[in-house]
Ligand code: IPE
């Protein structure tokens with residue numbers, strides 16, 4: 001997919017290939033707060049604002065699928081007050097998201113929802129149901145998500161089908177796994193962006209990003225701007241993707 005993008009500092013237009021699916025690892029909130037002498041939860045609050053801005057920007061430039069890693073299956077190891085602050089923030093955002101996504105954004109949650117209380121689960125399920133038919137953009141929010149857990153969850157669904165006599169183990173293919181992952185029909189990740197200086201993917205969408213282009217930047221997530229995203233997309237556009245071919 002290509003679009004013509006006018007660079008801000010030049011008069012001519014350049015052709016840019018837009019990724020079909022961008023995944024963000026929203027990292028660096030804690031360090032952002034620490035630098036300012038603030039408790040870590042202030043970093044999460046600021047990071048949530050960036051999430052709002054970047055979702056809007058992705059929609060404006062025509063990205064079809066955008067995933068955000070908000071809380072991992074491993075993040076439960078953190079101090080209880082930090083975990084509680086993140087879940088409370090998430091609760092606010094599940095309500096807030098309806099106010100700004102507009103009429104053509106589908107919301108999907110990635111991860112096991114059953115860990116949350118009934119009220120929060122209901123809000124998540126309602127949002128998925130009410131936006132399920134929209135096709136402008138899909139916004140995927142990963143909370144209590146782990147890539148390994150995603151694969152185990154899909155394996156259980158397939159194992160149940162074997163148990164029920166619907167399929168044989170030798171019939172299981174990669175294509176049968178894909179729709180049973182939390183990402184359902186959403187295409188694989190093309191571009192995975194991790195701010196904060198860490199160069200790892202920390203269990204995010206490991207199946208779906210098998211051939212993703214990785215982009216790392218030292219910017220902390222609360223400071224991540226639309227200009228930073230422009231840079232990442234421009235670099236993506238210049239990469240040579242071969243998928244094992246020549
Ligand atoms: C990412 O920011 C948000 C979550 C993992 C919930 P961090 O809280 O990991 O920020 P740093 O890495 O400590 O700076």
Ligand code: IPE
Pocket residue numbers: 025026027028069070071072075198200202
């Ligand atoms: C990854 O960040 C998870 C999220 C951004 C939600 P972490 O801060 O948890 O990752 P590690 O521990 O540095 O790998």
Ligand code: MG
Pocket residue numbers: 027028029
């Ligand atoms: Mg971190």
